[in-house]
Amino acid sequence: MSTEVLVKVFRGELVESLHRGHIAVVNANGELLYSVGNQEEVIYARSSMKPLQAIPIVETGAAEYFNFDNADLSLTCASHNGEDQHTVRVQSILGRADLAISDLQCGTHNPRWEETYETLIKTGGQVTPVYNNCSGKHSGMLATAKHMNESTNDYYKLDHPVQKRILEAISDLTEVPKNEIKIGIDGCGVPVHGIPLTNLALGFAKMADPRLLPIKRQEAINKITTAMVTAPEMVGGTDRFCTDFMRILGGRMFGKAGAEGVYCIGDKETGIGIAIKIEDGNGRATSTVAVDVLSQLGFLSEIQKEQLSSYHYPKMKNARKEVIGELRPDFTLEHA
Numbered sequence: 354m355s356t357e358v359l360v361k362v363f364r365g366e367l368v369e370s371l372h373r374g375h376i377a378v379v380n381a382n383g384e385l386l387y388s389v390g391n392q393e394e395v396i397y398a399r400s401s402m403k404p405l406q407a408i409p410i411v412e413t414g415a416a417e418y419f420n421f422d423n424a425d426l427s428l429t430c431a432s433h434n435g436e437d438q439h440t441v442r443v444q445s446i447l448g449r450a451d452l453a454i455s456d457l458q459c460g461t462h463n464p465r466w467e468e469t470y471e472t473l474i475k476t477g478g479q480v481t482p483v484y485n486n487c488s489g490k491h492s493g494m495l496a497t498a499k500h501m502n503e504s505t506n507d508y509y510k511l512d513h514p515v516q517k518r519i520l521e522a523i524s525d526l527t528e529v530p531k532n533e534i535k536i537g538i539d540g541c542g543v544p545v546h547g548i549p550l551t552n553l554a555l556g557f558a559k560m561a562d563p564r565l566l567p568i569k570r571q572e573a574i575n576k577i578t579t580a581m582v583t584a585p586e587m588v589g590g591t592d593r594f595c596t597d598f599m600r601i602l603g604g605r606m607f608g609k610a611g612a613e614g615v616y617c618i619g620d621k622e623t624g625i626g627i628a629i630k631i632e633d634g635n636g637r638a639t640s641t642v643a644v645d646v647l648s649q650l651g652f653l654s655e656i657q658k659e660q661l662s663s664y665h666y667p668k669m670k671n672a673r674k675e676v677i678g679e680l681r682p683d684f685t686l687e688h689a
Contacts, residue, residue, distance in 0.1 A: 357684055362681075364678040372633060374629065379558050380624055386689055387688060388687055397615075398545070403432070404607065404619075405527075406430075407490075408519075410494075412573045419449045421496075423579065424583075428492075430490070430580075433590050435484040438587070447495070457491050461484065462486075465486060526556040535548070558624055561620050595609060598640075598644075605621055606620050607621075616642070
């Protein structure tokens with residue numbers, strides 16, 4: 354199947370570039386409801402998989418043992434800005450598990466939030482792994498290893514029990530056999546999982562409506578999705594689509610971005626899962642597509658559409674902060 358145009362990028366009246374991609378909309382029974390492009394495209398879910406990766410943190414009892422509240426659990430699903438609200442909480446999780454920042458194996462990068470980075474420069478502070486946007490996920494993995502009396506220096510490796518439990522959970526929810534899941538290495542050093550787009554959407558559908566799953570898994574999933582929508586500021590941060598989207602939807606939906614143009618949504622009201630992949634990997638198009646999918650499905654009120662308009666039709670600005678163009682969705686969901 355060919356890749357479809359999902360977004361047109363306008364500069365003035367001219368279409369300057371196009372973002373092509375794929376969309377799958379699935380229910381918790383595994384039925385494909387709508388699609389665009391090739392819904393069977395095998396993709397790395399990247400950070401969109403974090404809500405599923407968090408399941409063992411709850412199921413092992415680590416979250417309860419180390420007194421995770423909703424914000425803590427939400428942070429384990431995050432690709433955060435590196436604001437104080439994120440880094441202080443990561444250090445709190447590590448402290449409760451008698452761990453240190455040096456135990457984080459996610460590597461370092463500059464905090465995404467510019468004010469944080471500017472403060473570090475002015476004060477002579479050091480950029481440590483706590484500022485990595487995946488430090489919340491890694492702190493959750495470390496806490497799980499500590500609770501299970503497992504080694505903490507190699508928790509990020511594929512053959513470690515932490516990663517084996519994650520692979521089991523992903524395989525179960527997406528209905529892809531473990532030996533068929535493609536394994537790569539993510540930007541933060543842990544395994545990243547490649548599965549068909551439809552199965553990724555299925556995983557989010559089951560997270561949205563876990564009633565057909567065993568009770569223990571239902572309880573774990575409900576805790577994770579409740580945490581995300583209760584503390585959405587942990588998942589992204591200030592001026593981030595994940596955070597603003599979940600806040601505006603008022604607890605109905607949870608969403609998670611992934612690198613290289615991936616976005617996934619679970620709708621608790623309908624039990625529908627949505628998976629989006631922008632083929633050129635440019636994440637700037639994901640919010641445009643996500644909001645338009647929800648609009649086409651009739652899931653957004655007029656007020657919510659207005660509140661999300663800056664993500665639906667993102668403006669492009671020049672160096673003088675003048676609006677010189679915008680992104681516009683240009684696709685129609687096809688009934689399966």
